[in-house]
Amino acid sequence: MSNLEKRYNLWAFYLILICLGVAFYSLYSNIKNTWLISPPNYILFIISVLAFILGIKGLKNKRSWRTKTRSWLTVTLSSLLSIALFLALLFTLFFSSFGSNELIKTVSSLNNSYTIDFYRWDAGAAGTFGVRGELNGPLWFKKRIYYEKRTENVNVEWKSNNEVSINNRILKLNEGETFGY
Template sequence: MYSIMNNTWLIAPPNYILLLMSLLALVLGIFGFKEKRNWRTQLRSCLTVIMSSLTSIGLLLVLLISLLFPNEHIKTVSSPDHSYLIDFYQWDMGAAGTFGILGELNGPLWFKKRIYREERTENVKIKWGSNSKVSINNHILNLDEQIPMDTNDYDIANPLI
């Protein structure tokens, strides 16, 4: 959420990797109960099991919610020199929400940066002006500079998407 609100790179691994790491900590915490050297090892195992269980349940809920409201991949575009790669998704929050387009700049590994969000549109028109300037639905973004937080028609600071 911090990375979305402050327009920085999202560096956390995908949720399913975090869930696997949490389940691994849960299993190791359960195996830790076999070690009965002193009260500290028992307390450590108990805290590990409790914290990893809560984390696993939270991540499982996040994964289930993301299955209910998936982002549909529209297209992937690359800059003329192939130094930037942008994925575009269409999102729809159902009857109680709105719909729109979301653009994410791909970085190394799983790093992503949300650079574009426009509500109430279903199509995306992309035109590269140079290797670092892209026009998305007539909004020009310079990818070498800091992407603005808010403009008139699109808002990338909404953490709900």
């Protein structure tokens, strides 16, 4: 057995722990409306499937009870997480077809340090409509900063490099202010 094969279960174990941590933070950030720093769910799904495959390969390594336990724990956790993420992907795909999210406009601050995307959303017959604003960060990071129901338009005016007026509501972005969340 090569050294690479001996390390499969260790790599898979660390990979699934990282994936679990990121998945739970993604859930937390959606509930508490903090920065969404986790990659999209399909990326987490791919990582958990990769951890499952590495965990299966790691089952061949029977050096000690620790490696066997770690392999079984990895296979169990990665299969459960893969199923949960797959269901989340199906849920998102199914319910995103009911309403619509339409990009209204993208605005940048006076010094281009902040960029906000505004979306018009409509839940159709299942709900209401409104406007949502998302502050863009590096990579795929986003933070929802503005949410207003029953409006279709958004009027944006930058007061300074860090202050923006959205539909006559002033938000200080450097202090992390939000509206509607």
